Amino acid sequence: MAQLDDKHQSQDSQPDSADAAGHGSIRSYTIGFVLSIALTLEAFILVLNHSFSHPVVLVLILIMAVVQLLVQLFFFLHLDRAAKAPWNIIVLLCMGVVISIVVFGSLWIMQNLNYHMLSPAETEKYMQKNEDL
């Protein structure tokens, strides 16, 4: 406890030490919270209103999700203060690459497979048409 008290006192003398410890301040949490709620409600209202054509809405709400991801990474997880330990960011970026390969790769391959595969009805039609083969 004595160590903690020492630390507490030294923090009072240094206003920036809250940032140094990587936990942020009440201001950063509040900004992150308000931005997140605004983005969530905006995406929700956009979908409810149907005011745009579907593909536009789709792209917009995906962009809003990614923006909210960045907002939370900065204001809740404080990755902007991780300059002292770049490994956290490096691992995060590597995972981003792995995740995009897995997600977009799977979707691409499966869509391609779907496209090249005939449905049972189509297969029957094809076989009837080429009976003499």
Next chain:
Amino acid sequence: MKRMKVVAEAALPTTVVDDSETTVDQFRSKTIFGFWLYLMTDCVLFAVLFATYGVLHNNISGGPSGHELFSLPFVLVETLLLLTSSFTCGLAMLATQRADKKQILIWFGLTFALGVAFLTLELTEFTKLIHEGNSWRASGFLSAFFTLVGTHGLHITSGLLWMGVLISKVVRQDLTPGLIKRLTMLSLFWHLLDIVWIFIFTIVYLIGAR
């Protein structure tokens, strides 16, 4: 020789004090970095489930689609509950930094209550779907849906258990650096679950109910 020197250094009181300080630091502690690595692999787990859902979301096999099943206002309430719990978890970490036990208990208690409320709503939705005959056996779409959202719910459940254990520790013990480290890791876990839920909200519910 070198190892002996390291041991001797570790025995010095100054080094010990330094060590206890770095354990509180989110970006210098090795334990917390290790936990960060686990969180990143957890992201890959969710990414695989999202990819599965993306591939299967049109395979409704004659059953209902997301458009008929999901109630958006209900899910919005779930989302706001989880978002608020992530915020109160952040406030709890600020209190931890000030070593203010009363505030820690208030904010983590609030986070716990919001998490329980979220989980209750999610389970209500699941039981409603299953009662209407739309369980995971109904179609490929529903299998993928229950796996993805259920895995997130399972993470929330284990997060709540962990939070309960740590809250009881804060009540009974002094605020040691080890306990602060555990609270920090729990807060990282909780923030990350909130981020995963944003993508579930967007990709499964908003796009599904469009």
